[in-house]
Amino acid sequence: MSPVLGIAGYVLREAASRKFIMAFMVGLTLVLAVVALGMRIDVIDGALAASRLFGQEVRATIQSVDVALRPVYQASAFIVFYGGILFGIVACSDFAPSLMSPGRIEHLLALPIQRWHLLAGTFLGVMTLALGGTLYGTTGLVLIFGVKTGYWTVGPLVAGLMACVGFAAVYAVMLTMATLVRSAALCAAAGFAVLVGGIIAGHRQDIAKAFEEGLSRSLFQAVTLVLPRLSALAEAAGDMAASLPLEVRSLGTLLVGVFVFGLAALVVGFWRFEGKDY
């Protein structure tokens, strides 16, 4: 078995023992169960005739199911994107620092694995966790609404995958931070900084206008140029979930930008980790 998979398994086993991650999965299941059991939707000829939540009628005009579900899926995509990244930052901030703790890192480094295996495995383990949680939530939502309304779409799943891409860029920075300073708090802070920076970077053209022309605007543009456009990615994810036309000019370029940012952060982390003494 590949050492990278071995380390990923190590991280996942650690994750399974964390109470708050288990609590999150239970909470997610409860939300899905409440939506599945508490919501009743009547569809006639592909149109939403009536919907009730815990017996209370939800006021809505008669409209086709796909149109009626758009705001639901769009809101879900934003919750999954921002909520998922925020939860990921908090829940995964101490995986890498914990693996690099004294007494554990020496033991791992003395095993017949390469140093990069350790970082790659940690990254893979965390991303598997993020992907699993995201797919569990979004698939559950699609299944519930699909069964209740007969309207099936993969939009929310694709939006969930895009949220994972955004989180990958954020976690790459957190992992790199762990190779510099073994602190869960600083890893989380780095993750928050990238998230906030990524939200700003997504609106950099609009925000830049608020700066005076000259050095300050150029500086802002230079700093935000290298950051991943997370808010633009979130909006694209929302549009995809709601099956709306994309507002971003090129989703491909957006994804490549986020990917390159994450990869660059990881390369710095790998380089630092290779030369570090423990």
Add this chain to the structure above:
Amino acid sequence: MVTVTASTPAIEVTNLRKTYNRAFRKTGNIALRGMDLSVPRGSAFGLIGPNGAGKTTFIKSILGIVQPTEGTVRVLGGSPEDPRIRARIGYLPERLHLPGSWTPTAFLATVGRLKGLPPDAAGHLSLLERVGLADAVGRKIGGYSKGMRQRLGLAAALIGKPDLLVLDEPTDGIDPMGRMEVRRILQEEVQRGTTLFLNSHLLAETERVCDRVAILADGRVVREGKLEDLVRGESRWVARFAPGVSVEALGSAGFVPARADGVFHVEAPDATVLNAALDRARAAGALLVELRRDGMDLEAVLLGTVSAQAMRAAEVAA
């Protein structure tokens, strides 16, 4: 391709230097100052020295955890950076941090997987039994005592029957009965042909397990050799005479009374001087009952060596 022969040392370091550079400081912390050491294959080798001597840095260097500033490190005929070499090493760190929510079998299975070994649940159970954890197999590691964690760490180090065992304070936190068990396991491993490299503050432990010892002080090996040679007094002898002996007469023959009745010390660098002293004692009417070289324990050897090293360093500085 690494060619390993029986004569290839298990560990061989030449001019090993390590300086830890710190941010915002011009000079770093020097941990090793040109260390040379050769550990023969199949030996039980003990590394002793005062705190801060560089023992842990040395152990980390031979495992590739710390990268030397200068010098060469060869382990089992290859570089410790090579995972194939590390696959043949079992290591127990000083403060092994174990995942508390795991069971010992899950931990050993993970270590086995990362060592590239096929799953061997029965073998792991047998290892746990060997280190005295048979009754605690079903419990989570978080509920283990310090001694039990050390035993589990030892079991993890023994996975895959390594050619070299590097153990940093293996009996730390283990009760006296447990220490005996650990000692037995280590002796069995040495008999199997494993090279044992032991770092322990418990000098009596090192004395009982190891056949060779190196003393590390201030980042250098200041003394190294067979244990029996190190603990043997070089020119001091203990002589016991039959009761009724004259202390004054023996004193004039070069014998100094010890604490026990009839027991005397004499300084004799060679057999001629020793026999001359004994002849003088016999001429004074003393009857020799027992004669032996005045041996020291490892603690005395360590203290003597480190003190001498400190004095030499002070002289050089002056």
